Amino acid sequence: MTTAQRPVAEGLFTWPPAAAPLRLIGSECRVCGLVSFPAAATCVRCASDDSKERLLADRGTLWTYTTQDFRPPSPPYDGPETFEPYSVGYIELPGELLVEARLTEPDPDKLRIGQDMRLTLVPYTVQDDGTEVMTFAFAPVEESTEIEEEAS
Protein backbone atom coordinates (compact mmCIF):
# COMPACT_ATOMS: atom_id res chain seq x y z
CA MET A 1 0.00 0.00 0.00
CA THR A 2 1.31 3.42 -0.91
CA THR A 3 1.16 6.11 1.73
CA ALA A 4 -0.47 9.31 0.48
CA GLN A 5 1.86 12.27 0.46
CA ARG A 6 1.52 15.97 -0.25
CA PRO A 7 4.01 18.85 -0.28
CA VAL A 8 3.82 21.40 2.57
CA ALA A 9 3.44 24.13 -0.09
CA GLU A 10 3.10 24.34 -3.85
CA GLY A 11 5.95 25.81 -5.85
CA LEU A 12 8.59 25.09 -3.22
CA PHE A 13 10.16 22.01 -4.84
CA THR A 14 9.48 19.79 -7.84
CA TRP A 15 6.44 17.54 -7.29
CA PRO A 16 5.36 14.77 -7.64
CA PRO A 17 8.65 13.00 -6.92
CA ALA A 18 8.27 10.50 -9.76
CA ALA A 19 7.78 13.19 -12.42
CA ALA A 20 11.21 14.83 -12.30
CA PRO A 21 14.43 14.84 -10.27
CA LEU A 22 13.95 16.56 -6.91
CA ARG A 23 15.01 20.22 -7.00
CA LEU A 24 14.15 23.37 -5.06
CA ILE A 25 12.27 25.94 -7.14
CA GLY A 26 13.91 29.34 -6.96
CA SER A 27 13.88 32.36 -9.21
CA GLU A 28 16.43 34.41 -11.09
CA CYS A 29 16.15 38.13 -11.75
CA ARG A 30 16.27 38.73 -15.51
CA VAL A 31 17.85 42.16 -14.93
CA CYS A 32 20.64 41.62 -12.37
CA GLY A 33 20.76 37.82 -12.12
CA LEU A 34 20.13 37.57 -8.35
CA VAL A 35 18.98 34.07 -7.40
CA SER A 36 16.22 33.86 -4.77
CA PHE A 37 14.55 31.14 -2.74
CA PRO A 38 11.67 30.77 -2.33
CA ALA A 39 10.89 32.16 -5.79
CA ALA A 40 10.40 35.91 -5.55
CA ALA A 41 8.36 38.11 -7.85
CA THR A 42 10.51 41.16 -7.14
CA CYS A 43 14.28 41.41 -6.80
CA VAL A 44 15.65 42.58 -3.44
CA ARG A 45 18.85 43.78 -5.13
CA CYS A 46 17.65 45.81 -8.12
CA ALA A 47 13.88 46.00 -7.41
CA SER A 48 13.04 44.60 -10.85
CA ASP A 49 9.76 42.66 -11.15
CA ASP A 50 11.01 40.61 -14.10
CA SER A 51 12.10 37.15 -12.96
CA LYS A 52 12.16 33.59 -14.26
CA GLU A 53 11.98 30.22 -12.56
CA ARG A 54 15.27 28.55 -11.74
CA LEU A 55 15.72 25.04 -10.38
CA LEU A 56 18.47 25.14 -7.76
CA ALA A 57 21.40 22.77 -7.38
CA ASP A 58 20.59 19.64 -5.35
CA ARG A 59 24.09 19.48 -3.84
CA GLY A 60 25.93 21.87 -1.59
CA THR A 61 28.03 22.18 1.52
CA LEU A 62 26.94 22.75 5.11
CA TRP A 63 27.69 26.40 6.01
CA THR A 64 26.40 26.24 9.58
CA TYR A 65 23.87 24.33 11.65
CA THR A 66 22.05 24.10 14.96
CA THR A 67 19.63 21.74 16.63
CA GLN A 68 16.02 22.10 17.71
CA ASP A 69 15.73 20.35 21.05
CA PHE A 70 12.32 21.65 22.20
CA ARG A 71 8.98 21.59 20.42
CA PRO A 72 8.48 24.95 18.66
CA PRO A 73 5.39 26.98 19.56
CA SER A 74 2.20 25.93 17.73
CA PRO A 75 1.05 27.73 15.72
CA PRO A 76 2.93 28.22 13.50
CA TYR A 77 4.65 24.79 13.92
CA ASP A 78 2.30 21.96 12.92
CA GLY A 79 4.61 18.99 13.39
CA PRO A 80 3.61 15.94 15.46
CA GLU A 81 2.66 16.35 19.12
CA THR A 82 5.25 13.73 19.95
CA PHE A 83 8.38 15.76 19.45
CA GLU A 84 11.58 14.39 18.04
CA PRO A 85 14.55 16.78 18.03
CA TYR A 86 15.73 17.82 14.59
CA SER A 87 18.50 19.92 13.10
CA VAL A 88 18.50 22.90 10.78
CA GLY A 89 21.28 24.52 8.82
CA TYR A 90 22.29 26.66 5.89
CA ILE A 91 23.55 24.84 2.82
CA GLU A 92 25.71 26.78 0.40
CA LEU A 93 24.72 26.07 -3.19
CA PRO A 94 27.80 27.40 -5.03
CA GLY A 95 27.08 30.36 -7.28
CA GLU A 96 23.43 30.40 -6.24
CA LEU A 97 22.62 31.05 -2.59
CA LEU A 98 22.66 29.79 0.97
CA VAL A 99 19.41 28.05 1.79
CA GLU A 100 18.03 27.28 5.24
CA ALA A 101 16.62 23.78 5.62
CA ARG A 102 15.94 20.95 7.97
CA LEU A 103 18.72 18.39 8.11
CA THR A 104 18.12 14.65 8.23
CA GLU A 105 20.87 14.15 10.84
CA PRO A 106 19.70 15.26 14.30
CA ASP A 107 22.99 14.63 16.11
CA PRO A 108 25.21 17.76 16.08
CA ASP A 109 28.27 15.58 16.65
CA LYS A 110 27.66 13.93 13.29
CA LEU A 111 27.48 17.25 11.45
CA ARG A 112 30.40 19.44 10.49
CA ILE A 113 30.74 22.75 8.70
CA GLY A 114 31.88 22.18 5.12
CA GLN A 115 30.50 18.67 4.69
CA ASP A 116 28.79 17.68 1.44
CA MET A 117 25.00 17.68 1.57
CA ARG A 118 22.28 16.51 -0.79
CA LEU A 119 18.66 17.56 -1.19
CA THR A 120 15.97 15.13 -0.10
CA LEU A 121 12.39 15.15 1.20
CA VAL A 122 11.19 14.28 4.70
CA PRO A 123 7.66 13.66 6.01
CA TYR A 124 7.79 16.26 8.77
CA THR A 125 4.29 15.44 9.97
CA VAL A 126 1.39 13.07 9.30
CA GLN A 127 -2.19 14.29 9.02
CA ASP A 128 -5.13 12.58 10.76
CA ASP A 129 -6.07 10.73 7.55
CA GLY A 130 -2.56 9.30 7.30
CA THR A 131 -1.30 11.69 4.61
CA GLU A 132 2.39 12.47 5.02
CA VAL A 133 3.21 16.17 4.64
CA MET A 134 6.55 16.48 2.89
CA THR A 135 9.13 19.21 3.16
CA PHE A 136 12.63 19.61 1.80
CA ALA A 137 15.71 18.74 3.82
CA PHE A 138 19.39 18.17 3.28
CA ALA A 139 21.20 14.95 4.13
CA PRO A 140 24.91 14.32 4.54
CA VAL A 141 25.93 12.76 1.24
CA GLU A 142 27.10 9.49 2.85
CA GLU A 143 23.78 9.12 4.61
CA SER A 144 21.66 9.86 1.56
CA THR A 145 23.54 7.17 -0.34
CA GLU A 146 22.57 4.67 2.34
CA ILE A 147 18.93 5.71 2.14
CA GLU A 148 18.95 5.14 -1.61
CA GLU A 149 20.39 1.70 -1.12
CA GLU A 150 17.74 0.85 1.43
CA ALA A 151 15.03 2.11 -0.87
CA SER A 152 16.23 0.16 -3.88
Add this chain to the structure above:
Amino acid sequence: MTEAVIIGVGLHPFGRFPGKPALDMGADAVRLALADAGVNWPQIQGGYIGSYEVANPDAIVGRLGLTGIPMRGVFNGCATAGTAVALAARAIETGEHDLTIAIGLDKHPRGAFAADPSVAGIPSWYGQTGLFLTTHFFGMKINRYMHEHGISHETLARVASKNFRNAAGNDKAWRRTPLSPEEVLASPVLNYPLRQFMYCGPNEGAAAVVMCRADQAHKYTTTPVRVRATALRSRRLGAFEVQSPSFPVGEPVDSPSVDASRDAYERAGIGPEDVDVAQLQDTDAGSEIIHMAENGLCKDGEQERLIAEGATEIGGRLPVNTDGGLLGNGEPIGASGLRQIHEIVLQLRGTAGTRQIPGTPRVGYTHLYGAPGASAVTILST
Protein backbone atom coordinates in the same frame (compact mmCIF):
# COMPACT_ATOMS: atom_id res chain seq x y z
CA MET B 1 22.11 72.11 16.47
CA THR B 2 21.69 71.82 20.22
CA GLU B 3 22.64 68.68 22.12
CA ALA B 4 20.37 66.39 24.12
CA VAL B 5 21.38 65.32 27.61
CA ILE B 6 19.87 62.77 29.95
CA ILE B 7 18.78 64.27 33.26
CA GLY B 8 16.69 61.44 34.68
CA VAL B 9 16.34 57.65 34.45
CA GLY B 10 13.76 55.32 35.94
CA LEU B 11 13.56 51.54 35.97
CA HIS B 12 10.76 49.22 37.03
CA PRO B 13 12.21 45.84 38.01
CA PHE B 14 12.32 43.23 35.25
CA GLY B 15 10.68 39.88 35.99
CA ARG B 16 7.15 38.55 36.44
CA PHE B 17 4.45 40.71 38.05
CA PRO B 18 1.12 38.85 38.01
CA GLY B 19 -1.84 41.20 37.97
CA LYS B 20 0.18 44.32 37.23
CA PRO B 21 -0.52 45.77 33.78
CA ALA B 22 2.39 46.92 31.60
CA LEU B 23 0.98 50.46 31.65
CA ASP B 24 1.27 50.55 35.45
CA MET B 25 4.87 49.32 35.29
CA GLY B 26 5.56 52.01 32.69
CA ALA B 27 3.94 54.73 34.84
CA ASP B 28 6.09 53.66 37.81
CA ALA B 29 9.23 53.90 35.64
CA VAL B 30 8.17 57.35 34.42
CA ARG B 31 7.61 58.61 37.97
CA LEU B 32 11.07 57.37 38.97
CA ALA B 33 12.64 59.09 35.96
CA LEU B 34 10.77 62.34 36.62
CA ALA B 35 11.82 62.33 40.27
CA ASP B 36 15.41 61.58 39.26
CA ALA B 37 15.31 64.54 36.86
CA GLY B 38 13.52 66.81 39.31
CA VAL B 39 10.75 67.65 36.87
CA ASN B 40 6.97 67.23 36.86
CA TRP B 41 4.96 65.45 34.18
CA PRO B 42 3.32 68.70 32.93
CA GLN B 43 6.80 70.02 32.05
CA ILE B 44 7.38 67.17 29.54
CA GLN B 45 6.73 68.47 26.03
CA GLY B 46 6.73 65.27 23.99
CA GLY B 47 7.45 61.57 24.25
CA TYR B 48 8.28 58.38 22.38
CA ILE B 49 7.04 55.10 23.78
CA GLY B 50 7.73 51.53 22.69
CA SER B 51 6.03 48.20 23.32
CA TYR B 52 5.49 44.86 21.58
CA GLU B 53 2.53 43.58 23.60
CA VAL B 54 0.65 46.81 24.39
CA ALA B 55 -1.32 47.99 21.38
CA ASN B 56 -1.52 51.62 22.47
CA PRO B 57 1.34 52.25 24.88
CA ASP B 58 0.61 55.98 24.65
CA ALA B 59 -2.45 55.23 26.81
CA ILE B 60 0.06 55.65 29.64
CA VAL B 61 -0.87 59.35 29.71
CA GLY B 62 -4.07 58.21 31.45
CA ARG B 63 -1.87 57.16 34.38
CA LEU B 64 0.28 60.31 34.33
CA GLY B 65 -1.70 63.35 33.24
CA LEU B 66 -3.68 64.37 30.16
CA THR B 67 -1.56 67.32 29.15
CA GLY B 68 -2.17 67.06 25.42
CA ILE B 69 1.46 66.58 24.40
CA PRO B 70 2.42 64.47 21.38
CA MET B 71 3.12 60.86 22.43
CA ARG B 72 4.44 58.75 19.56
CA GLY B 73 4.32 54.96 19.67
CA VAL B 74 7.39 53.30 18.16
CA PHE B 75 8.17 49.68 17.45
CA ASN B 76 11.31 48.30 15.91
CA GLY B 77 11.72 44.74 17.15
CA CYS B 78 14.42 44.37 19.78
CA ALA B 79 15.76 47.79 18.68
CA THR B 80 12.53 49.47 19.86
CA ALA B 81 13.91 51.27 22.92
CA GLY B 82 16.98 52.45 21.02
CA THR B 83 14.65 53.94 18.46
CA ALA B 84 12.58 55.70 21.14
CA VAL B 85 15.74 57.16 22.68
CA ALA B 86 17.03 58.31 19.30
CA LEU B 87 13.77 60.05 18.44
CA ALA B 88 13.48 61.71 21.85
CA ALA B 89 17.02 63.02 21.44
CA ARG B 90 16.33 64.14 17.88
CA ALA B 91 13.30 66.15 18.98
CA ILE B 92 15.61 68.15 21.25
CA GLU B 93 18.47 68.38 18.75
CA THR B 94 16.16 69.81 16.09
CA GLY B 95 14.58 72.27 18.51
CA GLU B 96 11.09 70.78 18.48
CA HIS B 97 11.03 70.22 22.25
CA ASP B 98 13.13 71.32 25.24
CA LEU B 99 12.15 68.43 27.51
CA THR B 100 11.28 64.94 26.25
CA ILE B 101 10.81 61.42 27.53
CA ALA B 102 11.47 57.96 26.10
CA ILE B 103 9.46 55.14 27.65
CA GLY B 104 9.47 51.38 27.13
CA LEU B 105 7.17 48.79 28.67
CA ASP B 106 6.21 45.21 27.98
CA LYS B 107 4.55 42.16 29.48
CA HIS B 108 5.35 39.01 27.54
CA PRO B 109 3.87 35.58 28.26
CA ARG B 110 6.25 32.78 29.22
CA GLY B 111 8.33 30.95 26.67
CA ALA B 112 9.67 31.62 23.20
CA PHE B 113 7.84 34.16 21.06
CA ALA B 114 5.17 32.64 18.83
CA ALA B 115 3.93 34.55 15.83
CA ASP B 116 2.49 34.16 12.36
CA PRO B 117 5.42 34.18 9.88
CA SER B 118 3.33 36.24 7.46
CA VAL B 119 3.63 39.27 9.74
CA ALA B 120 7.37 39.11 9.10
CA GLY B 121 6.89 38.74 5.33
CA ILE B 122 7.80 35.06 5.48
CA PRO B 123 5.79 32.18 3.89
CA SER B 124 3.65 29.87 6.05
CA TRP B 125 5.62 26.68 5.32
CA TYR B 126 8.64 28.20 7.08
CA GLY B 127 6.74 28.25 10.36
CA GLN B 128 4.80 25.02 9.81
CA THR B 129 7.98 22.99 9.29
CA GLY B 130 9.71 24.36 12.37
CA LEU B 131 12.16 26.86 10.89
CA PHE B 132 10.56 30.09 12.22
CA LEU B 133 12.54 30.40 15.45
CA THR B 134 14.84 33.32 16.19
CA THR B 135 16.85 30.98 18.43
CA HIS B 136 17.92 29.00 15.34
CA PHE B 137 19.68 32.08 14.01
CA PHE B 138 21.57 32.66 17.24
CA GLY B 139 22.63 29.00 17.42
CA MET B 140 23.74 28.95 13.80
CA LYS B 141 25.51 32.31 13.91
CA ILE B 142 27.63 31.45 16.94
CA ASN B 143 28.29 27.92 15.64
CA ARG B 144 29.75 29.38 12.44
CA TYR B 145 31.59 32.08 14.42
CA MET B 146 33.16 29.54 16.80
CA HIS B 147 34.30 27.52 13.77
CA GLU B 148 35.87 30.55 12.08
CA HIS B 149 37.36 32.32 15.09
CA GLY B 150 38.25 29.64 17.60
CA ILE B 151 35.70 30.37 20.33
CA SER B 152 35.16 27.54 22.83
CA HIS B 153 32.05 26.26 24.59
CA GLU B 154 33.72 27.24 27.87
CA THR B 155 33.82 30.86 26.74
CA LEU B 156 30.08 30.78 26.03
CA ALA B 157 29.59 29.51 29.59
CA ARG B 158 31.87 32.17 31.08
CA VAL B 159 29.81 34.93 29.46
CA ALA B 160 26.56 33.57 30.85
CA SER B 161 28.12 33.06 34.27
CA LYS B 162 29.45 36.62 34.30
CA ASN B 163 26.06 38.11 33.43
CA PHE B 164 24.24 36.10 36.12
CA ARG B 165 26.91 37.14 38.62
CA ASN B 166 26.44 40.80 37.69
CA ALA B 167 22.66 40.39 37.96
CA ALA B 168 23.10 39.00 41.46
CA GLY B 169 24.28 42.47 42.50
CA ASN B 170 21.31 44.18 40.87
CA ASP B 171 18.13 44.25 42.93
CA LYS B 172 16.05 45.08 39.85
CA ALA B 173 17.30 42.09 37.85
CA TRP B 174 15.24 38.95 37.24
CA ARG B 175 17.81 36.09 37.39
CA ARG B 176 19.87 36.81 40.49
CA THR B 177 21.20 33.33 41.26
CA PRO B 178 24.87 33.09 40.36
CA LEU B 179 25.75 30.11 38.15
CA SER B 180 29.24 28.78 37.60
CA PRO B 181 30.44 28.08 34.05
CA GLU B 182 30.22 24.38 34.91
CA GLU B 183 26.57 24.75 35.93
CA VAL B 184 25.84 26.63 32.68
CA LEU B 185 27.52 23.85 30.66
CA ALA B 186 25.47 21.23 32.52
CA SER B 187 22.14 22.76 31.41
CA PRO B 188 20.32 21.13 28.48
CA VAL B 189 21.10 22.12 24.90
CA LEU B 190 18.24 24.08 23.32
CA ASN B 191 19.84 24.96 19.98
CA TYR B 192 23.38 23.61 19.62
CA PRO B 193 25.79 24.95 20.82
CA LEU B 194 23.51 27.11 22.99
CA ARG B 195 22.16 25.75 26.28
CA GLN B 196 19.26 26.74 28.50
CA PHE B 197 21.32 29.04 30.73
CA MET B 198 22.92 30.72 27.72
CA TYR B 199 19.59 32.24 26.57
CA CYS B 200 17.63 35.19 27.88
CA GLY B 201 13.88 34.88 28.33
CA PRO B 202 11.02 37.18 27.38
CA ASN B 203 9.52 38.72 30.54
CA GLU B 204 8.04 41.94 31.95
CA GLY B 205 9.31 45.36 32.88
CA ALA B 206 9.53 49.06 32.04
CA ALA B 207 12.02 51.91 31.90
CA ALA B 208 12.07 55.62 31.10
CA VAL B 209 14.62 58.32 30.32
CA VAL B 210 14.08 62.10 30.59
CA MET B 211 16.13 64.38 28.33
CA CYS B 212 16.53 68.13 27.94
CA ARG B 213 18.56 70.66 25.97
CA ALA B 214 22.19 70.68 27.09
CA ASP B 215 22.09 74.41 27.69
CA GLN B 216 19.21 73.99 30.17
CA ALA B 217 20.60 70.98 32.03
CA HIS B 218 22.00 73.12 34.87
CA LYS B 219 18.42 73.85 35.93
CA TYR B 220 17.91 70.18 36.78
CA THR B 221 21.16 68.39 37.52
CA THR B 222 24.87 68.67 38.16
CA THR B 223 25.54 65.34 36.43
CA PRO B 224 23.99 65.46 32.97
CA VAL B 225 24.87 62.57 30.65
CA ARG B 226 25.41 63.66 27.06
CA VAL B 227 23.79 61.82 24.18
CA ARG B 228 26.76 61.88 21.83
CA ALA B 229 25.25 59.77 19.05
CA THR B 230 22.34 57.54 18.18
CA ALA B 231 22.32 55.34 15.11
CA LEU B 232 19.90 52.82 13.63
CA ARG B 233 20.44 50.47 10.71
CA SER B 234 18.44 47.75 8.96
CA ARG B 235 19.89 44.68 7.23
CA ARG B 236 21.67 44.82 3.89
CA LEU B 237 21.47 42.21 1.14
CA GLY B 238 24.03 39.50 1.74
CA ALA B 239 24.24 39.86 5.53
CA PHE B 240 23.36 36.77 7.59
CA GLU B 241 20.22 37.81 9.46
CA VAL B 242 17.57 36.30 11.68
CA GLN B 243 14.66 34.47 9.96
CA SER B 244 16.12 34.34 6.45
CA PRO B 245 14.92 31.37 4.33
CA SER B 246 17.94 32.10 2.14
CA PHE B 247 20.60 34.73 1.49
CA PRO B 248 23.06 35.37 -1.33
CA VAL B 249 26.48 33.78 -1.62
CA GLY B 250 29.50 36.00 -2.07
CA GLU B 251 31.68 38.26 0.00
CA PRO B 252 30.47 38.58 3.60
CA VAL B 253 28.31 41.65 4.17
CA ASP B 254 28.45 43.42 7.54
CA SER B 255 25.55 43.10 9.95
CA PRO B 256 23.44 46.17 10.75
CA SER B 257 25.24 46.24 14.12
CA VAL B 258 28.52 46.98 12.34
CA ASP B 259 26.85 49.64 10.22
CA ALA B 260 25.10 51.31 13.17
CA SER B 261 28.23 51.14 15.29
CA ARG B 262 30.45 52.81 12.67
CA ASP B 263 27.87 55.52 12.12
CA ALA B 264 27.56 56.19 15.85
CA TYR B 265 31.33 56.42 16.43
CA GLU B 266 31.63 58.82 13.50
CA ARG B 267 28.80 61.04 14.69
CA ALA B 268 30.14 61.05 18.26
CA GLY B 269 33.75 61.66 17.32
CA ILE B 270 34.48 58.87 19.79
CA GLY B 271 36.28 55.64 18.99
CA PRO B 272 35.85 52.15 20.42
CA GLU B 273 39.13 52.60 22.33
CA ASP B 274 37.43 55.39 24.32
CA VAL B 275 34.54 53.21 25.56
CA ASP B 276 34.74 52.62 29.32
CA VAL B 277 31.62 50.47 29.76
CA ALA B 278 29.32 48.74 27.26
CA GLN B 279 25.86 47.20 27.22
CA LEU B 280 25.56 44.76 24.31
CA GLN B 281 22.53 42.77 23.12
CA ASP B 282 23.05 39.38 24.76
CA THR B 283 19.97 37.51 23.61
CA ASP B 284 22.31 34.58 24.18
CA ALA B 285 25.89 34.19 25.34
CA GLY B 286 27.09 33.82 21.75
CA SER B 287 25.53 37.11 20.74
CA GLU B 288 27.48 39.01 23.40
CA ILE B 289 30.71 37.50 22.07
CA ILE B 290 29.92 38.34 18.44
CA HIS B 291 28.64 41.81 19.32
CA MET B 292 31.92 42.70 21.04
CA ALA B 293 33.58 42.53 17.63
CA GLU B 294 30.65 43.86 15.60
CA ASN B 295 30.70 47.00 17.76
CA GLY B 296 34.42 47.50 17.23
CA LEU B 297 35.37 46.73 20.85
CA CYS B 298 37.76 43.93 19.82
CA LYS B 299 38.85 41.97 16.77
CA ASP B 300 37.15 38.76 15.69
CA GLY B 301 38.61 35.91 17.72
CA GLU B 302 40.12 38.07 20.47
CA GLN B 303 37.12 37.33 22.68
CA GLU B 304 38.49 33.93 23.67
CA ARG B 305 41.49 35.52 25.38
CA LEU B 306 39.75 38.68 26.61
CA ILE B 307 37.00 36.73 28.36
CA ALA B 308 39.46 34.24 29.87
CA GLU B 309 41.44 37.21 31.25
CA GLY B 310 38.32 38.74 32.76
CA ALA B 311 38.44 41.85 30.57
CA THR B 312 34.64 42.04 30.37
CA GLU B 313 34.11 41.67 34.13
CA ILE B 314 33.12 44.70 36.23
CA GLY B 315 36.75 45.16 37.30
CA GLY B 316 38.13 44.44 33.84
CA ARG B 317 39.42 46.61 31.05
CA LEU B 318 36.12 46.59 29.14
CA PRO B 319 33.16 45.82 31.39
CA VAL B 320 30.20 44.45 29.41
CA ASN B 321 26.62 44.15 30.69
CA THR B 322 27.42 45.23 34.22
CA ASP B 323 23.74 45.00 35.29
CA GLY B 324 23.43 41.40 34.09
CA GLY B 325 22.39 42.19 30.53
CA LEU B 326 19.47 40.41 28.92
CA LEU B 327 20.61 37.09 30.36
CA GLY B 328 20.21 38.40 33.89
CA ASN B 329 17.29 40.75 33.32
CA GLY B 330 15.21 39.05 30.63
CA GLU B 331 13.82 40.91 27.67
CA PRO B 332 10.66 42.99 27.77
CA ILE B 333 11.31 44.17 24.22
CA GLY B 334 10.06 47.74 24.50
CA ALA B 335 12.02 48.44 27.69
CA SER B 336 15.25 46.53 27.14
CA GLY B 337 17.33 49.27 25.52
CA LEU B 338 16.18 51.82 28.09
CA ARG B 339 17.38 49.47 30.85
CA GLN B 340 20.77 49.53 29.11
CA ILE B 341 20.78 53.34 29.13
CA HIS B 342 19.70 53.37 32.79
CA GLU B 343 22.73 51.27 33.72
CA ILE B 344 25.16 53.38 31.68
CA VAL B 345 23.83 56.57 33.29
CA LEU B 346 24.37 55.10 36.78
CA GLN B 347 27.89 54.02 35.81
CA LEU B 348 28.80 57.44 34.38
CA ARG B 349 27.39 59.17 37.47
CA GLY B 350 29.37 56.81 39.67
CA THR B 351 26.23 55.64 41.49
CA ALA B 352 26.03 51.99 40.41
CA GLY B 353 26.74 50.72 43.93
CA THR B 354 28.30 47.28 44.14
CA ARG B 355 28.27 47.13 40.31
CA GLN B 356 30.20 50.38 39.93
CA ILE B 357 33.18 50.00 37.64
CA PRO B 358 36.45 51.39 39.02
CA GLY B 359 38.03 54.67 37.95
CA THR B 360 36.12 57.57 36.47
CA PRO B 361 34.23 56.24 33.46
CA ARG B 362 33.51 58.88 30.87
CA VAL B 363 32.09 57.04 27.85
CA GLY B 364 29.31 54.45 27.80
CA TYR B 365 27.96 52.46 24.89
CA THR B 366 24.66 50.63 24.29
CA HIS B 367 23.67 48.27 21.49
CA LEU B 368 20.52 46.40 20.44
CA TYR B 369 19.95 43.82 17.71
CA GLY B 370 16.76 42.08 16.71
CA ALA B 371 14.43 40.74 14.05
CA PRO B 372 14.21 41.18 11.16
CA GLY B 373 17.73 42.61 11.18
CA ALA B 374 17.69 45.99 12.94
CA SER B 375 20.38 47.42 15.16
CA ALA B 376 20.45 50.53 17.36
CA VAL B 377 23.54 52.03 18.99
CA THR B 378 23.74 54.88 21.52
CA ILE B 379 26.96 56.51 22.71
CA LEU B 380 26.78 58.46 25.95
CA SER B 381 29.41 60.48 27.80
CA THR B 382 29.86 62.69 30.82
